[in-house]
Amino acid sequence: MRILEDELFPSTPGKVKIERAHAINRQFNRCFASTSTMFLWALFLIALTASYLSFQSFVDTSSKYFSASWGGLHWEKQIRASAEPRRSQGFSVLVTGAAGFVGTHVSLALRKRGDGVVGLDNFNSYYDPSLKKARKSLLASHGIFVVEGDINDGRLLAKLFDVVPFTHVMHLAAQAGVRYAIENPASYVHSNIAGLVTLLEACKAADPQPAIVWASSSSVYGLNEKVPFSESDRTDRPASLYAATKKAGEEITHTYNHIYGLSITGLRFFTVYGPWGRPDMAYFSFTRNILQGKPITVYSGKNRVDLARDFTYIDDIVKGCLGSLDTAKKSTGSGGKKRGPAQYRIYNLGNTSPVTVPMLVSILERHLKVKAKRNVMEMPGNGDVPFTHANISLARAELGYKPTTNLETGLKKFVKWYLQYYGYSRRGARNL
Ligand SMILES: O=C(O)[C@H]1O[C@H](OP(=O)(O)OP(=O)(O)OC[C@H]2O[C@@H](n3ccc(=O)[nH]c3=O)[C@H](O)[C@@H]2O)[C@H](O)[C@@H](O)[C@@H]1O
Numbered sequence: 001m002r003i004l005e006d007e008l009f010p011s012t013p014g015k016v017k018i019e020r021a022h023a024i025n026r027q028f029n030r031c032f033a034s035t036s037t038m039f040l041w042a043l044f045l046i047a048l049t050a051s052y053l054s055f056q057s058f059v060d061t062s063s064k065y066f067s068a069s070w071g072g073l074h075w076e077k078q079i080r081a082s083a084e085p086r087r088s089q090g091f092s093v094l095v096t097g098a099a100g101f102v103g104t105h106v107s108l109a110l111r112k113r114g115d116g117v118v119g120l121d122n123f124n125s126y127y128d129p130s131l132k133k134a135r136k137s138l139l140a141s142h143g144i145f146v147v148e149g150d151i152n153d154g155r156l157l158a159k160l161f162d163v164v165p166f167t168h169v170m171h172l173a174a175q176a177g178v179r180y181a182i183e184n185p186a187s188y189v190h191s192n193i194a195g196l197v198t199l200l201e202a203c204k205a206a207d208p209q210p211a212i213v214w215a216s217s218s219s220v221y222g223l224n225e226k227v228p229f230s231e232s233d234r235t236d237r238p239a240s241l242y243a244a245t246k247k248a249g250e251e252i253t254h255t256y257n258h259i260y261g262l263s264i265t266g267l268r269f270f271t272v273y274g275p276w277g278r279p280d281m282a283y284f285s286f287t288r289n290i291l292q293g294k295p296i297t298v299y300s301g302k303n304r305v306d307l308a309r310d311f312t313y314i315d316d317i318v319k320g321c322l323g324s325l326d327t328a329k330k331s332t333g334s335g336g337k338k339r340g341p342a343q344y345r346i347y348n349l350g351n352t353s354p355v356t357v358p359m360l361v362s363i364l365e366r367h368l369k370v371k372a373k374r375n376v377m378e379m380p381g382n383g384d385v386p387f388t389h390a391n392i393s394l395a396r397a398e399l400g401y402k403p404t405t406n407l408e409t410g411l412k413k414f415v416k417w418y419l420q421y422y423g424y425s426r427r428g429a430r431n432l
Pocket residue numbers: 176177178216217218219220269270271272280281282283297298299300307308309357379384
């Protein structure tokens with residue numbers, strides 16, 4: 001009571017001072033209490049924000065981890081098992097573009113003779129990815145593991161070389177197709193130049209460095225008119241961006257050979273065809289259209305001259321690839337430094353027997369037993385060249401390369417595969 005009275009009616013001036021002091025004190029306490037409350041709130045908010053941010057980064061990291069199609073102990077085990085040779089002195093080969101046409105055939109051939117094979121493919125949608133998945137299943141049934149990834153992914157490549165000391169790289173991953181470069185030029189730079197450099201960087205850094213065999217193209221001869229095309233002919237007049245990126249690849253690989261001692265073999269493939277082929281190529285799309293009763297467009301050159309290609313059957317190409325791997329010398333670098341001169345080679349792999357496009361159509365008509373609806377039109381100026389013809393004497397002498405399948409026989413095998421794969425022989429045409 002007394003305290004209450006004193007508070008309400010102070011009796012002396014001194015007491016007022018004291019009371020004022022108390023009041024200030026109380027105010028200060030209240031103020032301090034509210035400041036510390038604010039401070040605590042601030043701390044709480046900071047802590048909340050920090051934990052939210054770290055949770056977010058955890059979510060990001062873990063989602064990256066979980067969505068990554070490569071990595072982990074099980075994955076490494078699969079890679080090692082697939083890379084293990086099953087013959088003495090067998091190779092361990094990294095095949096890029098393994099779910100592609102040539103990549104699938106080369107991988108199977110290597111596996112069949114007892115080499116270890118690991119595939120790498122980005123399964124892009126340049127053409128029907130379900131065909132690539134079917135090739136992957138075929139490879140898996142032969143014990144070949146295909147990593148889903150891009151040659152532009154340097155971390156993935158470093159990891160692969162970390163897990164397996166590959167003796168060879170068969171580099172077949174590329175943006176293919178001559179005329180598609182008009183539509184999507186960037187994809188050629190991405191795969192055939194940037195991707196190639198990323199791959200070469202990984203090979204340079206690998207210990208041991210692998211020997212590299214890779215796919216160049218007959219298109220590098222461009223506007224060359226001297227026939228048959230020899231490796232020593234001019235290749236500085238490409239007719240398409242595709243050809244230009246392949247030519248650039250030859251120069252880039254030379255640089256890595258020169259500076260880092262990588263053993264390099266470039267193969268100029270001449271219009272490869274056969275079972276499990278590429279749907280974007282003429283023989284494949286002609287077959288599809290002929291069976292579906294749709295017209296095909298047959299290009300002709302100036303003055304209605306027929307176009308011609310040195311069509312080369314896939315089994316012959318595979319033999320050339322294996323011959324190149326077998327004769328490739330070891331790379332000479334280590335720790336990213338060259339220790340001595342390394343092998344650098346370029347070979348034509350063709351059939352050395354050009355056939356005109358109208359003749360190709362006639363052979364298909366015979367095997368399919370269906371007449372094609374031909375529309376003949378002048379070749380548009382979109383990268384095509386009028387003819388190709390390989391001189392293969394260098395490959396014959398140094399790789400033992402000797403093509404044995406002519407277009408008639410090769411297309412017969414292709415048509416047989418096509419009818420079976422797309423279900424024509426069993427229940428009529430699939431709707432494609
Ligand atoms: O050997 C090569 O270097 C190249 O061979 C083929 O390129 P290309 O010879 O143009 O093969 P296709 O696209 O199958 O064309 C073959 C022939 O058929 C002609 N053609 C193509 C498509 C079409 O609708 N009509 C047509 O008459 C082309 O002009 C060409 O003369 C591949 O597609 C390239 O990836 C490869 O690098």
